[in-house]
Amino acid sequence: MKGNSALTFFNLFVFILGFFSTYVLWNIGHPFLSIALAFFTIFTISVFSLNRFYTLRFLYPGLTTFLFLMVLPIFFTFVISLSNLSTGHFFDKDQVKDILLEESYLPDNPTFIKFKIYQTTNKKTLLVTNDDHYTELKDKKEYSLAPLVSRDIIQESRQLTPLEVISYFEKNQNIQFDHPDHFDELFLFYRSSKLANLRSRYLPLENDKIQNTQTGEIYTPDFEVGRYVSEIGHELMPGFYRWVGFSNYISLITNKDLRRSFINVFIWTMTWGFFSVFLSFSLGITLAIIVNDKNLKLKAVYRNLLILPYSIPFFISVLIFKGMLNKDFGLINEMLAFFSIPAVPWLEHGTWAKVACLMVNLWLGFPYMFLVTTGVLQSIPESLYDAAKLENAGPLTRFNKITLPLIMSAIGPLLIGSFAFNINNFVGIYLLTGGGPPMEGASTQVGKTDILISYTYRLAFEGGQGQDFGLASSIAVIIFMIVATITMFNFRWFKTENANA
Amino acid sequence: MHKEFLIKQKGIITLAKHLGLISFLLIILFPIMAIISISLNPTGGIGSSVIPDNISLNNWRYILGIPYEDPISGEIIESSFPILRWLLNSIKISFITAFLMLLLSTTSAYALSRFRFRARETSLLVLMVIQMFPNIMAMIAFYFMLDFLGQIIPGIGTDTHGGLILVYLGGTPFNIWLIKGYFDTIPKSIEDSAILDGCTRFQVFMKIILPLSTPILTVVGLLTFINTFSDFILPSVLLKSQDNLTFAVGIQIFISDAFSSRWGQFAAACLLGAIPISAIFYSVHKYIVSGLSLGGVKG
Missing domain, CATH: 1.10.3720.10 (MetI-like)
Incomplete structure (x- = not known):
C-alpha cells in the first residue's frame, strides 16, 4: 500500500536522524541527553510502526510539542527557582574552578626567553627562541613552541628588524604561547622581543580546594554563599550557582x-x-x-x-x-x-x-x-x-x-x-x-x-x-x-x- | 394621544442613542485619527497640533527607508533603523509559526474529537488547563533552553528566528482546543460510510475532514498569525541584534529613547504595522463571537 511505504520511509528517516544525533551528542559530551534522545527515537519509531499505537500516532505531533515546549519549560522554571542563578553566579562550581585556575600573573622576577623572527625563502614566518624552540606564525591566537631540531631551516632566512617585529604584533594582538619546558603560559613583550613565563595565581589542591600561589591562602568552595572563600573570609569572583531549596520563596x-x-x-x-x-x-x-x-x-x-x-x-x-x-x-x-x-x-x-x-x-x-x-x-x-x-x-x-x-x-x-x-x-x-x-x-x-x-x-x-x-x-x-x-x-x-x- | 406620545418618545430615544454613540465613537477613535494626521504632518513632533498645516509623506519615506530632503535644513535624511525589515521579520515569523502550528495541531484535534481511548478524559482536562497558560510565564526557561540548544544547533539558539518560532510552537494546546471544537460539529456519519468502504482513519482525516475544515483552519491560522505578530515579551527576551528584531520590539526601541523627536515617523510606522493586522482581524472577527465564545469553551 502507498501509505505504508511512506510510513516506512518516514521511520527510516527518523531512525537515521535520531541515531546520528545521538552519536553526535555523545561525542560532544552530553551523555544523558544522548541516551534520552535514543529512547525518544525508539519511542517515535514504535509509535509509527506498531498498530496498537494507532491513536498515539495522531496525538504525537501535539503531544511532543506540548511536552517539550510547555511541560519541560514549566519544569525548568521550577528548577531554576530552586537555585541562586543570578549575576555573579552563572556557572557551576567546576566551571568556576577552571576559570580561577586559568588566572595567571607576571611574577616580580620572571624568566625571560629572547626570540627572533625569520622570514624563510619559501615565505614562512618562524619565531625562534634562543633556547632552541620554534613555531610558525600564521594568524592564530595560540601557538605551541616545539624544540628546534636543527638550525638548518633558518639558513638563508631574513631576520625581521625589531621595528618589523613590533609592527607584526601590533597587527596581531592577544597572542598566547605555550612552552614545553614551562608549565604556565608565556607573556609576550614584543617591544623587546622576549617572552616571560607567567605563573598561575591558583594551584589545585585535593577536595576542590585551591591555593593562592602568592599569599598561600587556601580557598574552599562555600555552598552557603556560592563562592570560593578563604579561611580569613576573602571571597573570589565569579561565584557559582547552587541549589538553595525554597529559600527564594x-x-x-x-x-x-x-x-x-x-x-x-x-x-x-x-x-x-x-x-x-x-x-x-x-x-x-x-x-x-x-x-x-x-x-x-x-x-x-x-x-x-x-x-x-x-x-x-x-x-x-x-x-x-x-x-x-x-x-x-x-x-x-x-x-x-x-x-x-x-x-x-x-x-x-x-x-x-x-x-x-x-x-x-x-x-x-x-x-x-x-x-x-x-x-x-x-x-x-x-x-x-x-x-x-x-x-x-x-x-x-x-x-x-x-x-x-x-x-x-x-x-x-x-x-x-x-x-x-x-x-x-x-x-x-x-x-x-x-x-x-x-x-x-x-x-x-x-x-x-x-x-x-x-x-x-x-x-x-x-x-x-x-x-x-x-x-x-x-x-x-x-x-x-x-x-x-x-x-x-x-x-x-x-x-x-x-x-x- | 397616548400612542402618539409613545412613538414620539421612541423617536427621541433613538435620536439620543445615535448622538450618544457618535460622540462616544469620536472619543474612542480620536487617538487613531490623531495618529493618521500626525503621520502626514511634516513637523510631526510630539507637541505639534492635531490638524497639520500642510501634508507631506516624509514620515512615510523615513520608515520605508526612502531618502528625502529635510524641508528646513535641506539635508538628505535616510533612516538608520531597518523598520521595514522588522516588519518583514515579524511577517515571516508569524507566517511560519501559523503554518507549523496548524500542521502540528490538526491530527491531535482529530484524535481527541473522534477516538475513544483510555486517557481521553484526563487528556481533555489537561489540555483545557494547559491552554490557559501563556508561554511568557516560562520566559526564563526558554531563554536558557535556547541558549543551550544554540550551542549544539546554531539555527535555533537565542537571537535566531528559528529559536523564537520553536518556542511559539509550545502554543499548540490552544489551537488543538479550537480545532477540536469544530471537528466535534462535523457529523460522524460522513466518515462511517468511508470507513465501511475500506478507508483508514488517516485517509478519512486527509480526504474528508481536512477539506471540510478549511474555513476553521484558515481562521485559526490567521488568529495565530495575529497573536504571534503582536507578541512583545518573547522576542524581546530572545532576540538581540538589531537586524533580527521583530516589529514589536524594534518599534518599542525606536520610540522609547526619543519620544519627542520621532513622533511623526513613529505614527507612520504604527499605521504601517496596524493596517494589515486590522484587515485580517476584520476578516475573522465574526468567528470570535460564534467560535471562541461558544464552541471554544464547550468541550
Whole structure:
C-alpha cells in the first residue's frame, strides 16, 4: 500500500536522524541527553510502526510539542527557582574552578626567553627562541613552541628588524604561547622581543580546594554563599550557582523589603485584573444593549467602528497612548489645558499611572466584551421579552431577570479567562509605564504599576541592579499556581453549568 | 394621544442613542485619527497640533527607508533603523509559526474529537488547563533552553528566528482546543460510510475532514498569525541584534529613547504595522463571537 511505504520511509528517516544525533551528542559530551534522545527515537519509531499505537500516532505531533515546549519549560522554571542563578553566579562550581585556575600573573622576577623572527625563502614566518624552540606564525591566537631540531631551516632566512617585529604584533594582538619546558603560559613583550613565563595565581589542591600561589591562602568552595572563600573570609569572583531549596520563596515572605514589594505587586496585579475585566465588561455590555436595538439604523456601521480599537495590535496602541499621555507634550494634557485643567502626571505619579493603565486597557478591552455579549444578545429569543412585557416587567427587571443571567451563564467562563489573561497582560503595563514610577526604598527593580509578570521580567532581564533568575523564576512559579487555580475554578463552573443545562 | 406620545418618545430615544454613540465613537477613535494626521504632518513632533498645516509623506519615506530632503535644513535624511525589515521579520515569523502550528495541531484535534481511548478524559482536562497558560510565564526557561540548544544547533539558539518560532510552537494546546471544537460539529456519519468502504482513519482525516475544515483552519491560522505578530515579551527576551528584531520590539526601541523627536515617523510606522493586522482581524472577527465564545469553551 502507498501509505505504508511512506510510513516506512518516514521511520527510516527518523531512525537515521535520531541515531546520528545521538552519536553526535555523545561525542560532544552530553551523555544523558544522548541516551534520552535514543529512547525518544525508539519511542517515535514504535509509535509509527506498531498498530496498537494507532491513536498515539495522531496525538504525537501535539503531544511532543506540548511536552517539550510547555511541560519541560514549566519544569525548568521550577528548577531554576530552586537555585541562586543570578549575576555573579552563572556557572557551576567546576566551571568556576577552571576559570580561577586559568588566572595567571607576571611574577616580580620572571624568566625571560629572547626570540627572533625569520622570514624563510619559501615565505614562512618562524619565531625562534634562543633556547632552541620554534613555531610558525600564521594568524592564530595560540601557538605551541616545539624544540628546534636543527638550525638548518633558518639558513638563508631574513631576520625581521625589531621595528618589523613590533609592527607584526601590533597587527596581531592577544597572542598566547605555550612552552614545553614551562608549565604556565608565556607573556609576550614584543617591544623587546622576549617572552616571560607567567605563573598561575591558583594551584589545585585535593577536595576542590585551591591555593593562592602568592599569599598561600587556601580557598574552599562555600555552598552557603556560592563562592570560593578563604579561611580569613576573602571571597573570589565569579561565584557559582547552587541549589538553595525554597529559600527564594521563603525570602519573599521573610525578607521585609522583598515582602513589601511582593505584596504591593500582588495586590495591584489582582486589582488590575479585576478592574480591567469589570470596566470593559460594563462598558461592553452597555454598548451591546444600546446597539442591539432592532429599530436602530446603521447598526453594522456602529458595530464595525466600535471594534476598531481591538483590531489594532496591543503593543501599537499602548505605545501610542504612552506618547499621548506624556506629561509635557502629550495630546491628552494639551486637551486638558484647553479646558484650563493643569497637566496631570499620568506616568510619573503612582496613582495616576494606575488610572492611566486601567484607562488604556479599557480602550483596548471593551470591544472584546462588546463582541461576545452582542453574540449572546442576538441568540436570546424575542419571545422571552414579549412574555415579560405581558407580565408588566419594566426594562430594568427585564435586564436583571433575563438578559444578565443569560449573558453571565454564556460568558461567565470567558470573564474568568479574561481575568487570567489580564493579570498576565505584560504589554498593557510594561510598554505604558515600564512598571514605574519606582517604588521608594525597594532593593529590587520594582515600580508602583508592576504586575507579577512584569516584575518577573524586570528581575530577570533588566540589568540595572543585576539579573536574578532564581528569584524571578520563583515569582513565575507563583503565577503558574494562580493561573492553575483560576482555571480549575473555571472548569468547575463550566461543569456545573453543563450539568444544569 | 397616548400612542402618539409613545412613538414620539421612541423617536427621541433613538435620536439620543445615535448622538450618544457618535460622540462616544469620536472619543474612542480620536487617538487613531490623531495618529493618521500626525503621520502626514511634516513637523510631526510630539507637541505639534492635531490638524497639520500642510501634508507631506516624509514620515512615510523615513520608515520605508526612502531618502528625502529635510524641508528646513535641506539635508538628505535616510533612516538608520531597518523598520521595514522588522516588519518583514515579524511577517515571516508569524507566517511560519501559523503554518507549523496548524500542521502540528490538526491530527491531535482529530484524535481527541473522534477516538475513544483510555486517557481521553484526563487528556481533555489537561489540555483545557494547559491552554490557559501563556508561554511568557516560562520566559526564563526558554531563554536558557535556547541558549543551550544554540550551542549544539546554531539555527535555533537565542537571537535566531528559528529559536523564537520553536518556542511559539509550545502554543499548540490552544489551537488543538479550537480545532477540536469544530471537528466535534462535523457529523460522524460522513466518515462511517468511508470507513465501511475500506478507508483508514488517516485517509478519512486527509480526504474528508481536512477539506471540510478549511474555513476553521484558515481562521485559526490567521488568529495565530495575529497573536504571534503582536507578541512583545518573547522576542524581546530572545532576540538581540538589531537586524533580527521583530516589529514589536524594534518599534518599542525606536520610540522609547526619543519620544519627542520621532513622533511623526513613529505614527507612520504604527499605521504601517496596524493596517494589515486590522484587515485580517476584520476578516475573522465574526468567528470570535460564534467560535471562541461558544464552541471554544464547550468541550
